[in-house]
Amino acid sequence: SDERPLAGLSALITAGPTQEPLDPVRYITNHSTGKMGYALAQAAKALGAEVTLVSGPVALPEPAGVNVVHVLSAEDMFEAVQRHFASADIVVMAAAVGDFRPEHADAEKIKKQGRADLTVRLVSNPDILAWMGGHRRTDGSQALCGFAMETQDLIHNAARKLLAKRCDMLVANDLREPGAGFATDTNVVTILTPAGGCGDDDDNGLPNQQVRTERLPQMPKTQLAA
Ligand code: C5P
Numbered sequence: 001s002d003e004r005p006l007a008g009l010s011a012l013i014t015a016g017p018t019q020e021p022l023d024p025v026r027y028i029t030n031h032s033t034g035k036m037g038y039a040l041a042q043a044a045k046a047l048g049a050e051v052t053l054v055s056g057p058v059a060l061p062e063p064a065g066v067n068v069v070h071v072l073s074a075e076d077m078f079e080a081v082q083r084h085f086a087s088a089d090i091v092v093m094a095a096a097v098g099d100f101r102p103e104h105a106d107a108e109k110i111k112k113q114g115r116a117d118l119t120v121r122l123v124s125n126p127d128i129l130a131w132m133g134g135h136r137r138t139d140g141s142q143a144l145c146g147f148a149m150e151t152q153d154l155i156h157n158a159a160r161k162l163l164a165k166r167c168d169m170l171v172a173n174d175l176r177e178p179g180a181g182f183a184t185d186t187n188v189v190t191i192l193t194p195a196g197g198c199g200d201d202d203d204n205g206l207p208n209q210q211v212r213t214e215r216l217p218q219m220p221k222t223q224l225a226a
Contacts, residue, residue, distance in 0.1 A: 004048030011039045011049040012088035014081065014095035014128075016056030018074040022120060023106040031182040032096035034058030036147070039225035040092050041066050047226075049090065054080045056095055074098050078081030081128055084180045085135065090144045093129045094171075101125055145169040151176060155190060159211040160226035162192045169193050179218040187224050 015037020019027040034055060041053040042063045051066045052076055062068045067086075068114070070076045074097045085091065100122035110118065128145045134143050146167045148158040158172035170192045175181045180188040195210035214225070 002208065006044060006090070007048035009049050009089040010087055011041075011044040011050060011051045011083045011092070012054070012081065012092040013037055013044065013092045014054045014077060015041065016057075016058040017096050017130050018056045018098040018125075019072045020074065020098045020101035020125075021072075021105040022102045023108065023110045025109050028098060028100075028102065028122075029057075030096050030098065032056070032058075033183050035183070035185065036061050036187065036221050036225070037092070037094035038063060039221045040094055043222070043225035044090065044092075048149055051086045052088070052094070054084070074128070078126050078131070081132070083186060085132060085188075089141065090143045090145075091132060091136075092147075093132065094127075094147050096149070097128055098125055127165070129161075129165045130169070133164075134165065143168050145171065149175050149181065150222045155192070155213060158190070158192050159213075162211060167194075185220055186218050187221050188216070188218045189224065 016034035017030045017032035019029050021027045037053065038058070038060050041051050045051045045063060045065050052069060053063065053066050054069045054071060056077065057072060069080045071080050077095060077097060095215070101122045103121040131173050132144055136144055144167045146165055147159060148170055150157050150172070152190035154172050154174045158170050172190045172192060173180045173187055177188050179186045191214045193212045195212050
């Protein structure tokens, strides 16, 4: 019916931060609370979709009627996402995935005794959304949406991500904008969509297409999700 336009479709949504362990006690993370991703899961469910929510560690209650998969690290999230990706008709990558992880997670607590300093080498995590862009269905039956949070050159960086990661939509928000960003219940976003198909035909890594942008007014994350 009109009230359930996503009936019969399955949605895969990611939310929250990741935790990248240093040792059994400590980890590297970010300020994501999962509010945007959880609101998206709830909205998709309300519109009739069958929803899988792959969530990093957050303090939010599980949305009713949603299949929630809890993960900690980016590598765990990547694995969980790979299991659900092929059957997902709608994919929204709202998680704030850690770009780097400690090269080694110590099996025992790192001790401070006898150390004046500590150097931790970080290595890159897999870019989950970029993997999705490379493995997405090509018949137009799978919608792929990413997010971007920046502190500078928001639209330029978001346009680059939209095309490089072969998304249908990228939701860009500026961390410094009042009413936007982490932890708030509202957001201020610009939605970017490719004006022509999707991808990088020249293989030169540069956007070679027009990007359409639509700036939305400040609104609650629940309303934005819908
Ligand atoms: O980190 P970046 O700004 O490139 O994030 C943009 C998009 O890529 C977001 O949708 C985020 O969830 C996704 N991402 C990802 N895997 C990463 C880093 C980011 O899927 N390792």
